[in-house]
Amino acid sequence: MPYRPKGSRFWHYDFQIRGRRFHGSCGTEDFEEAKAVEAAARVKAKHAPQITGRFTLSEAFGTYYSDVCAHQPSARTAMSHFRSVLGVIDGKTHLDALKQSDLTRFRSVRRWHVSGATINRTLQAMGRALRYMEKHHGAKLAELDFKAVKLAEPKERVRSLTLAEQGRLFEKLRPDLLPLVKFALMTGARQASICNLRWRDIDHDAARMTLQMKTDSKTEAKTMAFPMSREIKALIGALPRAEHPPHRDYVFTFEVQNRKKPERRRIIQNSTAFEHFAAAVNAAGIEDFRFHDLRHTFATRMLRQTQNLKLVSRLLGHSEITTTSRYAHVLDDDLASALDGFSALQNDESRRFSRRQKKSADNS
Incomplete structure (x- = not known):
């Protein structure tokens, strides 16, 4: 039955269906009208997706985005994925009415x-959203085989930044993004780890910082302690700090321009920071380069300097050294260079004679 809360002119309804609460204002002072409004609300609630488990694709994406993606550095990417799907598959389609042919059609259209x-x-993002709705909201799903529509991918490339490209990039980057890029080159940390780094994660006394590591949805969050070199400590010590929460809690912030709000430095999550990075890459004339390639650059340079694959694996936070083996070509290149200056068939006298001949030829 409708009730009137203390201090309110209007009647309200408050009831439960299958353990879910529905409540709100009837919007009227008349008790009989309020009963009619409550009755209509009950009928509507019985057919609500939360009760029937019949969510549309748009509802699933919207719920998953607000519950999970909105607070992640990859939020804009997730939104792009969902819009891509809805551009091919009708968002009004119920999850239990989706067909394998819908996935095949999406693949065929987008391949162009x-x-x-x-x-x-x-497709992986779509699958995560659907499984989340099933697990947390009781959604009814159709039987879909996402693996069956997976396309073959070329072997993951390792693209590293040359020193010449690095110089051009630094010239084109906005000043407030330069520390972010330098930090990525100094640590090899992933984009999400950098965006989520907070001041509480920095221990200047121990010269250590705590980085959040990449995990899947089924794994608890992991962290790793990363040593801070003098170069890293100097960079972090010079960073400006945002004034207001929650932005001031984060190490790396982005200066938002042309805003009327007093807080100009804001967290990088959900900002246009990485769009500005991509624009700087294009302006610098650097082809086929993404932010994640800064991690590849760190790994390549560190491996070339240390010649220690296991050490690089630990710094990258790889659980298996086989994951780091993609950078082994660096060692192969260095070994080849070393062999170019080595001869197993010449004795010392022969090598001295060869050098004298070369010197004589150069002088002539």
């Missing part, structure tokens, strides 16, 4: 516009 890897990432 994006790479196979992008299509796979989009």
